[in-house]
Amino acid sequence: MTTPRRRRPTMADVAERAGVSRTLVSFILDGKPGASDETRQRVLAIADEIGYRPDSAARLLAQGRSRTLGVMSDIRQLFEAELITHIYPAAEKLGYEVLLSANLPGRTEPTVVESLLSHRCGALILLGPKAGQDFFDELASRVPVVVACRRLTGLNDEVPLATVRTDDAKGIRQAVDYLVDLGHHHIHHVSGGTDPGSDDRQEAYCRAMRAHGLAGESVVIPGAHNEEAGAEAARTMLAAPTLPTAVLAGNDRCALGILDVFTRAGVDVPGRVSLMGFDDSRLSENPRIDLTTIHQDAGEIARRSVELAVSMLVEGPSRATDVVLEPQLIVRGTTAEPPR
Amino acid sequence: MTTPRRRRPTMADVAERAGVSRTLVSFILDGKPGASDETRQRVLAIADEIGYRPDSAARLLAQGRSRTLGVMSDIRQLFEAELITHIYPAAEKLGYEVLLSANLPGRTEPTVVESLLSHRCGALILLGPKAGQDFFDELASRVPVVVACRRLTGLNDEVPLATVRTDDAKGIRQAVDYLVDLGHHHIHHVSGGTDPGSDDRQEAYCRAMRAHGLAGESVVIPGAHNEEAGAEAARTMLAAPTLPTAVLAGNDRCALGILDVFTRAGVDVPGRVSLMGFDDSRLSENPRIDLTTIHQDAGEIARRSVELAVSMLVEGPSRATDVVLEPQLIVRGTTAEPPR
DNA sequence: CTGAAAGCGCTTACAG
DNA sequence: CTGAAAGCGCTTACAG
Numbered sequence: 001m002t003t004p005r006r007r008r009p010t011m012a013d014v015a016e017r018a019g020v021s022r023t024l025v026s027f028i029l030d031g032k033p034g035a036s037d038e039t040r041q042r043v044l045a046i047a048d049e050i051g052y053r054p055d056s057a058a059r060l061l062a063q064g065r066s067r068t069l070g071v072m073s074d075i076r077q078l079f080e081a082e083l084i085t086h087i088y089p090a091a092e093k094l095g096y097e098v099l100l101s102a103n104l105p106g107r108t109e110p111t112v113v114e115s116l117l118s119h120r121c122g123a124l125i126l127l128g129p130k131a132g133q134d135f136f137d138e139l140a141s142r143v144p145v146v147v148a149c150r151r152l153t154g155l156n157d158e159v160p161l162a163t164v165r166t167d168d169a170k171g172i173r174q175a176v177d178y179l180v181d182l183g184h185h186h187i188h189h190v191s192g193g194t195d196p197g198s199d200d201r202q203e204a205y206c207r208a209m210r211a212h213g214l215a216g217e218s219v220v221i222p223g224a225h226n227e228e229a230g231a232e233a234a235r236t237m238l239a240a241p242t243l244p245t246a247v248l249a250g251n252d253r254c255a256l257g258i259l260d261v262f263t264r265a266g267v268d269v270p271g272r273v274s275l276m277g278f279d280d281s282r283l284s285e286n287p288r289i290d291l292t293t294i295h296q297d298a299g300e301i302a303r304r305s306v307e308l309a310v311s312m313l314v315e316g317p318s319r320a321t322d323v324v325l326e327p328q329l330i331v332r333g334t335t336a337e338p339p340r
Numbered sequence: 341m342t343t344p345r346r347r348r349p350t351m352a353d354v355a356e357r358a359g360v361s362r363t364l365v366s367f368i369l370d371g372k373p374g375a376s377d378e379t380r381q382r383v384l385a386i387a388d389e390i391g392y393r394p395d396s397a398a399r400l401l402a403q404g405r406s407r408t409l410g411v412m413s414d415i416r417q418l419f420e421a422e423l424i425t426h427i428y429p430a431a432e433k434l435g436y437e438v439l440l441s442a443n444l445p446g447r448t449e450p451t452v453v454e455s456l457l458s459h460r461c462g463a464l465i466l467l468g469p470k471a472g473q474d475f476f477d478e479l480a481s482r483v484p485v486v487v488a489c490r491r492l493t494g495l496n497d498e499v500p501l502a503t504v505r506t507d508d509a510k511g512i513r514q515a516v517d518y519l520v521d522l523g524h525h526h527i528h529h530v531s532g533g534t535d536p537g538s539d540d541r542q543e544a545y546c547r548a549m550r551a552h553g554l555a556g557e558s559v560v561i562p563g564a565h566n567e568e569a570g571a572e573a574a575r576t577m578l579a580a581p582t583l584p585t586a587v588l589a590g591n592d593r594c595a596l597g598i599l600d601v602f603t604r605a606g607v608d609v610p611g612r613v614s615l616m617g618f619d620d621s622r623l624s625e626n627p628r629i630d631l632t633t634i635h636q637d638a639g640e641i642a643r644r645s646v647e648l649a650v651s652m653l654v655e656g657p658s659r660a661t662d663v664v665l666e667p668q669l670i671v672r673g674t675t676a677e678p679p680r
Numbered sequence: 681c682t683g684a685a686a687g688c689g690c691t692t693a694c695a696g
Numbered sequence: 697c698t699g700a701a702a703g704c705g706c707t708t709a710c711a712g
Contacts, residue, residue, distance in 0.1 A: 008482070010705055021683045026707060036681060056458035058705035060397040061688045075424055075440075081415045085444050097455065100415075100440035104425050115437065118396035119459065142348070227622070256626055263627040282567070286596055287603045288628045350689055361699045366691060376697060398689035401704045 009052045017050065018043045029054065056097075060120040068097040069309055070121030072112045072129065075102050077225070077253070078281040079298065080127045083148065086302030087125065094310050103129075113139060123160075123309040128196035136161055144312035146305045149296075150196040155320040160312040162321040164304045168197045168278075169204035171294035171327030175248055175276050176208035178329055183337050184246040184274060188219040190233040190258065192250030195225035201278065205248060223250055230257025238265055243273055245338035252277035252284050255291055259334070270336035280330055290333035297325055349392045357390065358383045369394065396437075400460040408437040409649055410461030412452045412469065415442050417565070417593070418621040419638065420467045423488065426642030427465065434650050443469075453479060463500075463649040468536035476501055484652035486645045489636075490536040495660040500652040502661040504644045508537040508618075509544035511634035511667030515588055515616050516548035518669055523677050524586040524614065528559040530573040530598065532590030535565035541590060541618065565590055570597020578605055583613055585678035592617035592624050595631055599674070610676035620670055630673035637665055 011029075015022045020039060027034045028043045035043070046052075060066045069091050073080040084100065091098045099121055101112045109131045116124060123144040129136075133154050139145050140161035147163045155161060179187050189205040192198030202220055209218045221236055223229040230249060234257065237243060249255035255277035262269055269275050277284060280295035304323045351369075355362045360379060367374045368383045375383070386392075400406045409431050413420045424440065431438045439461055441452045449471045456464060463484040469476075473494050479485050484500035492503050519527050529545040532538030542560055549558045561576055563569040570589060574597065577583060589595035595617035602609055609615050617624060620635035644663045 012705075022706080023683060023685095023708085024681090027682095030707090034681065039681085053454060054458055055401075055460070055705050056455075057397045057400040057460045058688090059707075061395075061401055061690085062705075062707040064688070064707095075415045075421045076418075078416075078418070081421065084415060084442060088442065088444060088447050098441075099459070100442060101438075102424060102428065102440060104428060107428050114393060115396075118394055119439070120395070120397045227626070256623075256628075259628055260626050283596075283623060286567070286600050286629075288599055289626075352689075362690080363692085363699060363701095364697090367698095370691090374697065379697085395689050398704090399691075401706085402689075402691040404691095404704070 008055075009050045010055070011052070013050060014043060014047045014052050017046045066097075066120045066122040067095060068099055068119070068121045069306065070099050070101065070113075070116030070119070070124045071127065072101055072103055072109065072116065072124065073127040074104060075100075076104070077128065078283070079252075079279045079296070082281070082298040083127055083302045083305075086299045087306055090303045090306040091310075094306065096306070096310060109135070117143060123313040125305050125309050130194050130196065144309060146309045146312075148301055148305045151200055151322070155322055157320050162308045162312065162323070164301050164308065164323040164325070165197070166296040166301070166325045166327050168200040168327070169207075171278060171296075171329075172201045172204035172248070173208045174327060174329045175278075175294055176205060176212070178331070179246045179248070179274060179276070179335065180212045180214070182246075182274070182335065185214055185217055185338075186242075186244040187214070187217065187246040187248060188221060188237065188244040189248045190221045190223040190230060190250055190254055192254065193222060193224040193229070195250065197278075198225075198250055201250060219244065223254055225251045226253050227257035227260065230254035230259075231261045232257075234258040234261035234265075238262075238267070243267070245272075246274040246276070246335070248276050250278065252279040252281045252291060252293055255293070255334075256283070256289065259289065259291070270334050272339055274335040274338070276335060280328075284330070285332070287333070292332045292335040293330050295328040295330050297328075300325055348395075349390045350395070351392070353390060354383060354387045354392050357386045406437075406460045406462040407435060408439055408459070408461045409646065410439050410441065410453075410456030410459070410464045411467065412441055412443055412449065412456065412464065413467040414444060415440075416444070417468065418623070419489075419592075419619045419636070422621070422638040423467055423642045423645075426639045427646055430643045430646035431650075434646065436646070436650060449475070457483060463653040465645050465649050470534050470536065484649060486649045486652070488641055488645045491540055491662070495662055497660050502648045502652065502663070504641050504648065504663040504665070505537070506634075506636040506641070506665045506667050508540040508667070509547075511618060511636075511669075512541045512544035512588070513548045514667060514669045515618075515634055516545060516552070518671070519586045519588070519614065519616070519675065520552045520554070522586075522614070522675065525554055525557055526582075526584040526678075527554070527557065527586040527588060528561060528577065528584040529588045530561045530563040530570060530590055530594055532594065533562055533564040533569070535590065537618075538565075538590055545588060559584065563590055563594055566593050567597035567600065570594035570599075571601045572597075574598040574601035574605075578602075578607070583607065585612075586614040586616070586675070588616050590618065592619040592621045592631060592633055595633070595674075596623070596629065599629065599631075610674050612679055614675040614678070616675060620668075624670070625672070627673070632672045632675040633670050635668040635670045637668075640665055 103112045128149045140159040144160035221233045223233045277293035284291040443452045468489040480499040480501035531542045561573045563573045617633035624631040
């Protein structure tokens with residue numbers, strides 16, 4: 001159907017023009033030894049001249065497994081976009097390509113994964129996946145998998161499945177400790193529902209409250225890691241007889257939604273209610289937002305994920321690894337002592 | 341090097357188990373006619389049973405040009421992430437796959453494009469590219485190209501190059517008209533530098549100021565479409581003897597940076613200075629930000645881009661098309677009458 | 681230092 | 697309704 005375009009040059013074209021075999025061209029382009037310097041120069045010049053570009057599809061097919069890392073991400077999450085910016089250079093440094101595919105409403109995780117796999121990605125990095133444990137086990141039996149920003153329980157030495165994440169529990173513990181230090185007792189938590197890290201954060205919240213003798217004050221409001229869910233949770237809180245003095249949101253975006261509704265409703269933050277997020281995404285530091293939050297190290301998460309993916313790809317399974325990174329409390333303007 | 345993993349099933353495996361030829365399996369999997377219903381059922385069942393998945397790399401190689409759309413995006417731009425969420429369903433509807441690759445600092449547009457092309461994308465959609473005109477001409481001679489969110493001058497019928505964009509000039513004109521109506525004369529523009537749409541926006545700003553007899557008041561401060569550039573521009577303005585009464589930023593992110601610095605410096609927005617953005621990205625409507633801005637229709641831009649890409653891919657060149665969408669003024673809380 | 685040949689997994693005329 | 701065969705562009709032992 002396509003109008004025949006100027007056919008793109010192949011290795012065979014280069015070989016013919018240079019009067020050498022395709023094999024040799026392949027070697028030269030690959031930087032392998034086995035050609036005289038003179039031949040090398042000539043072949044390179046010709047390749048350049050006729051505009052030769054390697055064909056990844058053919059290369060992948062011929063090589064079997066590939067030097068390509070497949071990355072699944074919900075690109076609307078600022079924090080994941082940030083991770084990706086760090087994944088590219090880390091992969092390139094190790095000589096790997098990156099293929100991106102987005103999981104979005106209407107594009108489920110299995111769909112994304114199959115797409116990546118069908119393009120022969122040699123290993124997968126999944127950013128904040130929501131699938132069930134079984135999904136990862138099954139997947140890792142087919143290809144090495146690194147799960148970022150989520151804790152998994154089924155890690156073992158049989159299967160190339162690893163995780164890289166921030167210590168969510170510790171981060172939440174820091175947050176609660178900080179709020180309690182300020183004098184807060186009525187601290188509510190808006191959970192992230194099925195979103196990455198939510199379980200740990202919620203559990204850590206309950207445990208921390210208990211540790212402070214505030215078990216009776218624990219209130220978890222179901223939510224998700226986006227603005228709409230935060231807004232909804234804020235409405236729920238506003239409808240209740242009394243407001244808490246502090247709210248610990250599932251993540252920054254959720255906190256933004258809460259801030260939205262509270263602000264519109266005339267609830268002073270932090271005068272009346274203190275608010276905290278989680279992630280420390282780009283917007284948190286804008287002084288109009290100025291959100292107190294827990295910082296995650298995107299660069300480190302990205303680098304470790306890439307390194308693990310490559311190492312499993314090269315060395316095969318038996319690597320059960322759970323990389324846990326330190327969170328960091330970032331105090332900004334949405335938190336203060338409780339009123340009066 | 342890779343530890344031999346359970347080899348993934350191929351078409352040949354399916355054919356063998358089913359006792360038919362690979363050709364027939366290919367036909368059946370493709371939904372083409374040419375197999376009895378009974379055979380079809382059996383083959384499908386076997387494929388499913390042994391977990392057969394098509395190999396895109398092999399398919400692409402065999403088919404020549406592909407049913408894959410390559411999308412280049414700076415995923416850190418919220419607005420582009422939004423575009424992508426609409427590109428997937430639009431492509432799927434037409435039976436096309438999408439491959440994503442990110443242009444980022446350290447990963448230039450030519451790099452991204454070559455990567456996409458080497459994976460045999462049949463057409464390219466470039467979101468807000470910054471490259472020079474020549475780059476697109478040369479590229480379009482190799483593959484159909486749709487440029488989104490940027491105006492190009494060199495469109496002709498010879499080469500499959502098309503653009504889809506919002507009428508930037510009109511949007512800026514709306515913004516200036518609105519500010520002038522409010523009573524503003526001292527309106528500064530923070531330009532987007534080399535970022536997409538910047539030239540048109542800047543020129544439209546100058547023209548609109550002139551149309552209102554305010555040519556003498558025109559001030560353009562160089563910037564870019566991100567928070568840092570906005571912050572820098574705000575500092576420049578603060579250092580000048582007098583502040584304008586209104587600022588028209590190159591886009592929303594730039595406006596956020598300006599808001600940041602102004603707020604920290606105690607400049608009341610909109611009491612002392614009115615501020616406008618461009619894009620209407622997700623954060624603009626947060627009441628802490630509450631940014632008056634110009635709305636772009638992400639869904640429509642995405643759909644039109646996909647349709648154009650596919651139509652050029654199928655029908656070949658000769659389609660010089662420039663789709664121009666309507667902008668929309670969104671009045672929120674960062675604009676008001678000038679002080680006193 | 682160099683080349684002939686097989687193969688990666690699929691598609692697609694062509695021929696029954 | 698079904699199959700044998702060539703080919704997509706590359707890599708990679710193997711053999712000089």
